[in-house]
Amino acid sequence: MLLPYAKPPPGDADHALLPPRSVPARSRTGEGFYMVRLLKSALVLFIGLHALFYALQNIANIDAAHGALAYVLSGADHAAYPATMFFKTGNPLLAWAALAVVLAGELAVAFFGIKGGWDLFAARSGTAEEFHAAKRSGVIAAGLALLVWFGFFMSFGAAFFQMWQTPLGTGSMEGAFMYAMASAITMLFVSATDD
Template sequence: MDTNVVIRLTKTALVLFFGFYALLVAFGNLTDFNSNLMFIQHVLSMDTTFEGNSLMYRAITSPTLQFTAYYLIILTEWFIAFACLYGSYRMARHLKSSNTTFHQEKKWGIIGLLVGISLWFFGFQVIGGEWFAMWQSQIWNGLDSAFRLTTYIGIALLALMLKEG
């Protein structure tokens, strides 16, 4: 097998694997809705952060806003799954195409990964971790998971953006 095809196959697999991951996360958030909703509610309400911290004015305690945030997260996860799975399908169909064609077919994978890094870096690490002080919680802290995901996504994005040949 040609090395260029192996490189393309690797890039396709990176997008495919993340698409399946996002699919499982989105499915899990629907099938274990209340457990995952509790996570969002606790992070947004900041009820397990350091007692007496002066950031509590940021807390969102409205159930409507908490549900809305959770639904937006789930919709975003479904979009990431779709974009990455569709992107990997498009890439797989063009493993032996020209460099220009294969590079163009990476578009949906890149979009899916970009939305993924937007959700798990910006959404969970920046907004959840810093704005809602999730880092202060011993119980409802998703920063380690978000870090693992953004590391994977970042590496996959770097690999994907490199042109072949």
């Protein structure tokens, strides 16, 4: 028995019995939607490049980076709040350990950001589910960036060691705030929707 079907529009009789053809995500959603995917890919890549540039500049200026951390950890020149409930240290080994943690964090952000940007670019024409799954490394990069710049610099540096009291510390704290916020906004923009 034949099932009834709607009469095809005039001139379209040849296509009425063909199965619907697969339409790539870009065509199905429009060029603007595709552009948003490219923007998300680029922003995640920039999180990685940003961290990579800082890590490489810190390595190129390793003695100055160590000196800056030693200065912050020592509590030198803290006139506004000279006392602390915690500790200050002039131990150069602790400054090297802190620098190693910062560099490891920056390099981890760089790795996941660059990988995340590539993963999103590679999935740009995929389904919503495929593109959403490709966000994993990018979200890890943005989360690690928040950990490095909010956690290390703002929580430990600015609050614990009160680096806001010196021009060197204030510059680092303000920079860390900008980097943390840029990473947070990028993470929200990238992960707010499936695409």
